[in-house]
Amino acid sequence: MSDNDFILVDEEDKENDGHGSHSDPDQKSEVVSAENTGKGSTSEEKDDREYEKVCFICHRPESITGKMIDLPNNITVCPDCMQRSFDAMTNGSVDLSRLMNMPGVQLFNMSDLENMQPKPRTVKKKKEKPKEFHKLDIKDIPAPHKIKAKLDEYVVGQEYAKKAMSVAVYNHYKRVATDTMDDIEIEKSNMLMIGPTGSGKTYLVKTLARLLDVPLAITDATSLTEAGYIGDDIESVVSKLLAAADNDVEKAEQGIIFIDEIDKIAKKHNSNQRDVSGESVQQGMLKLLEGSDVEVPVGANSKNAMVPLTTVNTKNILFICGGAFPDLEEIIKERLQKKTSMGFNSELKDKFEHDKDLLSKVTVEDLRKFGMIPEFLGRLPVIFTLKPLDKDMMVKILKEPRNAILKQYQKLLALDEVKLDFDEGALSAIAEKAMEKDTGARALRAIIEEFMLDIMYEIPKDDSIGEVVITREYIEGTGGPIIRLRGQEVPRLE
Structure with missing residues (x-):
């Protein structure tokens, strides 16, 4: 490349180059100078294993861009940036005289680099973590x-x-x-x-x-x-x-x-x-x-x-x-x-x-x-x-497993400081409706979602409600749930 060749460089990149700390945010590694790479190492081969070159323009490491192009004065440029520079100079649609006055872009003369004497930029390579494999005993x-x-x-x-x-x-x-x-x-x-x-x-x-x-x-x-x-x-x-x-x-x-x-x-x-x-x-x-x-x-x-x-x-x-x-x-x-x-x-x-x-x-x-x-x-x-579910198994599924459906709703209402109970008649009514649907345990959640919709909507409106009891009458549509206010004596449910 002759002294009259130019490379397009953004002004912000040039300022960052002066500080020597501009790097790709995706690359979580430290950019160091060539003087530091030699400290603590016994040979240049060790440096080559631990460090890789960084592009002078886009600051991407060699592991991403591919083989770097070495220029005078310890400058390395990736093939992408070099190609874009050639395209900008050879393409007739780009007017270099207009680029001179464009804010944020400056035509960088290669002859000026002789006076800058920049230090070669390298980045530390990432170390791959060894796979941990747990062997069965x-x-x-x-x-x-x-x-x-x-x-x-x-x-x-x-x-x-x-x-x-x-x-x-x-x-x-x-x-x-x-x-x-x-x-x-x-x-x-x-x-x-x-x-x-x-x-x-x-x-x-x-x-x-x-x-x-x-x-x-x-x-x-x-x-x-x-x-x-x-x-x-x-x-x-x-x-x-x-x-x-x-x-x-x-x-x-x-x-x-x-x-x-x-x-x-x-x-x-x-x-x-x-x-x-x-x-x-x-x-x-x-x-x-x-x-x-x-x-x-x-x-x-x-x-x-x-x-x-x-x-x-x-x-x-x-x-x-x-x-x-x-x-x-x-x-x-x-x-x-x-x-x-x-x-x-x-x-x-x-x-x-x-x-x-x-x-x-x-x-x-x-x-x-x-x-x-x-x-x-x-x-x-x-x-x-697997056996088809009967009514007794449906009732057990509602209340016995560690993450039973009723326990999930009781926890949801407990976050609103409201106690939720289901009497035995309500559980039997839910199981009977689920048996009619003939879709197994999947029918239980669909039925409870239907009847709990109004309760989950109305309860947060009133802070005085302390307990809700779901009854068989509510499930069958002939009555409503029992609602007790805070401070009332709550009888023990049989």
């Missing part, structure tokens, strides 16, 4: 009865499901902790949960993940499609677990993946169209469930040229699948009614018509008829069902 794994006891605090009923999950998780993490056995290799105990909507499938898994210090990914099977079609690739379920583990592959390889709505990928019957989200998805998931090295995108759901890939081994990842499986009861009923209807061993046609516990009689053959392929079911050895 057999002694740290809680026993099955302890896992179930914790689940009991949050989930009402479903005793068999909680016991099956506790044992399966305990055996799985014993297998992960021991890594390899001498002659015996322990197989993975993937699970399949079958239960009606609102029976607590997703809630069980979320509670389980809170108790165990392992990453959890909850995904939905409805968005999965065959490779090459619009939708999420099958590997996206593993990429979500990798994101939950902060992109730590070793940590992700010990995590749990819960695939909800697994019944939605059942094989479609009597369909002339290509089934891109049914049987083909089940076949694509076989390698994940079995355990293999899978290339997954980091920070995205689909592979493309702009997303980096990493390899995750699914051998030690526990897969839990759950689904409501609608119309599965009809398949079970049809199988059970195939017995002869005449003679001593005959079965009544309506024997299983009103059986509430019909799902517990499910077999692998019933699931095959539903549309699940046998290879997929063979990789889910632990199959258990």
